[in-house]
Amino acid sequence: MHSGPAPELLTKRSLVAVSHAIEQAALATAEDGPLLVMALFQRMPYLERELPVWARIAATAAVTVVGVAGQRLEALPAGLCGVALGDSEDLAREWSVIALTPRFGAALVAYDRAEVEPAATLESGRLFEGRWAFRRDEALHEALRLRERLAERLPAPVRAAVDDVLLRVRDLPATPGETRGEAALRLVFSRAERAVRARRATGPDGGAVTAKGGPTLLDEPGMRRWTDADGVTASGTLPVALVGVRVDEPPGVPERLGRRTTGREAQALIRAVTAPLRPVDRAVRLTDQEYLLILPSLTEEQAVAVAGQVHEAVAGLAQSYPFVAFAVHAAVTVTTRRPLPVADVRHAVAWAAREGVPVARLAPESAEAPTGP
Secondary structure (H helix, E strand, O other), rough: OOOOOOOEEHHHHHHHHHHHHHHHHHHOOOOOOEEEEEEEEEHHHHHHHHHHHHHHHHHHEEEEEEEEEEEOOOOOOOOEEEEEEEOOOOOHEEEEEEEOOOEEEEEEEEEEEEOOOOOOOOOOOEEEEEEEEEHHHHHHHHHHHHHHHHHHOHHHHHHHHHHHHHHHHHHHHHHHOHHHHHHHHHHHHHHOOOOOOOOHHHHHHHHHEEEEOOEEEEEHHHHHOOOOOOOOOOOOOOOOOOEEEEEEEEOHHHHHOEEEEEEEHHHHHHHHHHHOOOOEEEEEEOOEEEEEEEEOOOHHHHHHHHHHHHHHHHHHHOOOOOOOOEEEEEEEEEOOOOOHHHHHHHHHHHHHHHHHEEEEOOOOOOOOEEOOO
């Protein structure tokens, strides 16, 4: 936007709240038409979740345009004009919702940072940079920008309808007092955001299990919930590094160490495997010997460094358990696929153990040909 407050850091959770507010404003009955609504959804699953609402918007608006990257848009509800975006163009990173009439305007424009903050789920913690406003001139500015960027991809009748609304909006001055209403909305949104953050800071991590005396791990159902595998998520957005770890110990260790010592050893091992994790990361215990570290936004080299830290931390256990020689093997990949390619990582870890490779790297996204470090 060309005026108003500076861009701010926004979570997906807050963007959803603002988006829904603009959608409800577009659906409200008012004698201030014609109404132009434009939105960019990044990927199709995010639009599919909202299609019933957007079908209602398209049924009442003069023109409704939505953009999605990664696939052709077909069989959309009547009145909803879909624009296919290229995966590599900057509009594919954008989350935008704009509603505009001669007497009303609201706009949200945010750009995906491909980062996360600690949150109840991986999706809800995604971070964007942008801003929003319930002011007509701000919405007009953003509508003009998208009209220029999408012009050649809009069918001629849709382009003419967009231009008609923009011309009528330009002919009228903005409504006085818009900033008063926006100030009240900002107070409501900021208080709701603080309340959610406070609950998250004190609430348990859903799906987590804790080894006695050790750090918190996710089980596989917990991993599916945290990664939104059964909810609304999409491939092609947030990159996630995966580090699969397998720790084998010589046979006969429980008999030689005794039950109590073996329990302490297991707790120490879990602490070693999870030592490099940041607050946004998660660890999953797949079996007694297998772990999966989920590291949002890390590069492959950074993930390889994490695998090296795990090797060093496990090797350091020899000071406390000198008669136990742990064998550690790991596999690393960075993916934007959803659901996460957990099976591919486990296969690569098994390959690394068979071949005696300390850290295997999976081929980018294909995850079919692990290679040595």
